[in-house]
Amino acid sequence: MGSADASGDRSVAAGGAIGSVNTGDFVTQVENATLLPPEALDINPVGLVHLPERTKLFVGRARELALLDEGVGIQVLCGLGGIGKSTLAARWAADRVADHTVVWWITAETPAELDAGLADLARAMQPGVVGVLPEDALRERALQWLATHDDWLLVLDNVSAPADLGPLLARVGSGRIVVTSRRASGWQDIARTVVLDVLGPGEAAELFKGQCAGSGDGLEPLCAELGYLPLALKQASGYCAEAGITPRTYLGLLAKHPAEMFAATEEGGEAARTLARVWQVTLERLSDTPLAVAVLRIVAWWGPEGISRRLLEPLGTPLEVTEAVRRLAAHSMITLPGGELAVHRMVQAVVRADPGEATAMAREFATQLLCVGMSWAQIGADRHVAVHAEVLAGHTGPADDTEEAAGLFLTAAVLLGMDTAANRALPLCGRAVQSLLRIHGPEHRVTLDALQTLALIMHMAGGEPGMVEALLARVLADRARVLGPDEPRNGAARAHLARVLRASEPGRADDLLRENVEFCHRVQGARHPHTILARYELLEASPGGMSDIPALKELVADAERASPEDPLLCEMIKNALIMELLATGEAELALALAEGAVEDSGRRYTAGDSRALMARVVKVFALRQGGQEERARVVGAELLDDCLRTVGECQLTRLVRRILE
DSSP states (O other), X not given: OOOOOOOSTTOOOOSSOOSEEEOSSOEEEOOSOOOOOGGGGOOOOTTEEEOOSOOSSOOOOHHHHHHHHHOOSEEEEEOSTTSSHHHHHHHHHHTTGGGOSEEEEEEOSSHHHHHHHHHHHHXXXXXXXXXXXXXXXXXXXXXXXXXXXXXXXXXXXXXXXXXXXXXXXXXXXXXXXXXXESOOSSOTTTOEEEEOOOOOHHHXXXXXXXXXXXXXXXXXXXHHHTTTOHHHHHHHHHHHHHHTOOHHHHHHHHHHOHHHHHHOOOTTOOGGGSHHHHTHHHHHHGGGSHHHHHHHHHHTTSOSSOBOGGXXXXXXXXXXXXXXXXXXXXXXXXXOGGGSBBOOHHHHHHHHHOOSHHHHHHHHHHHHHHHHHHTSSXXXXXXXXXHXXXXXXXXXXXXXXXXXXXXXXXXXXXXXXXXXXXXXXXXXXXXXXXXXXXXXXXXXXXXXHHHHHHHHHHHHTTOOHHHHHHHHHHHHHHHHHHHOTTOTTHHHHHHHHHHHHTTTOHHHHHHHHHHHHHHHHHHHOTTSHHHHHHHHHHHHHSTTGGGOHHHHHHHHHHHHTOSSOOHHHHHHHHHHHHHHHHHTTOHHHHHHHHHHHHHHHHHHSOTTOHHHHHHHHHHHHHHHHTTOHHHHHHHHHHHHHHHHHXXXXXXXXXXXXXXXX
């Protein structure tokens, strides 16, 4: 047993284990006492640094570094997993070592990991306590030191929730704390947040070349395909350097074997720091909200931006859908610019690459929800849905198409063609025709309709006139042969052929239009919209026919009494009448009709519907033609703002600009 000295009234000293102490006032029973060697009391942490080796490959981030420099107290770097939060924190902390007595990094994904990191800090500050004090006592020693000093910097990496920091923040002093977290919300009461975005194209290329300095063939398209995401770039560059392949070769492998490439890393690399794993942790945390995971799997098949919440409405109650979206945003899996959903394209790619059954189910749901969205009355919104359908087609093959998917692609092609995107519409329409030929064969009603649509889109895209005419003639003949000569939709097929023939064979086109009027009268009756449309098309094709204002007025009146009702037909003929009135100097009557059309559309459609917007376009044009320039500018500027907000940059928006200019 060793010796120990004590001094002072009723002081006690022990050189070994003791059972009880009698100081005269009372007896204290000591059980399992721990004796600390004298060197354990020495704390000299000056220059104590513990940081990960994550700063060698670092580019850009000047804005974020400046924000960290300006901050005090607690700051949170938040954003999508793989965005580079930890690398940024490590780089900034490494550059600030000289400013702090202690710079300490703690992986703090769970409260237990945070406690373990604090205990490690105590061991580093007081090596003499190693193997002597239990973990909770070590943690307490670290907290006591942090509470009584202010020249330290803690980096808490990958914190899951703000509440996990509560016990620490209740104790520590006024040092610096930098937190990295995928949680984008909940920090407002305790910290200032710095949200990270992806790198710029130049920075992305620089980061890639920092690890793979070989051939740059295909580097720009690879960086774009990887969405300029730092983790994806590091994983790809490490693989290319080790495999001795170019970025273009890697891009080809990624297209053919996405699941394998998302999991691949260089020898000795961190398996947990691959695209295949980094977001799986977040999905596991969201497992208590299954709809959130389902939403992410569904939107993985659509475009990465401009995802309307309305598309998700059939998935649950408004509260359930909102909660799913909220949780995804809170964990940085999506963002909500302007209230719409946006998701990083690499998150989409990794989710789609999952070979599980849930992926195929999500693809089917993605198709069904777009079909529902395409049925909305708002044509402007439909065009946004068409873009998502186009992306969905790019992620699947014709062999995967159901009749529902083929119909979706066909409708999307029509909408894209209407918006002067015929060159994009053509392959989408061809895909639909290919699938319908496989599903139904060449003579089915649905297939014939699709072939007719294909011919019209070929015409809009500037296709060979002879090929277009031959296809439309074949469709008309096949419809009459297969479905009968009095099939009502034969009239539409005949009218389409006539429109295409106007330029090359005007006489034959006129004959077809006259034949069509007689056909529609006989098969569908005088009041049917198809009959009124056939009369309008014949008038339009006649020399000087559109200047026949009495005939146009009669057609407007008949269209308003058509059975069944066809608002689009009414609007089309009325707009033609307005244009002719303006051309003949009857601006007052034209403006009155245009204003009435705006009122009618306001009752029939929502404000953001492109048909309501088009009625307002006609009104602005009528104001300008009628000499009311100032009123036209005011009304037109308001209309342009509404167009940009609701339907975005499209043919309708460009038309408003031309009128205003």
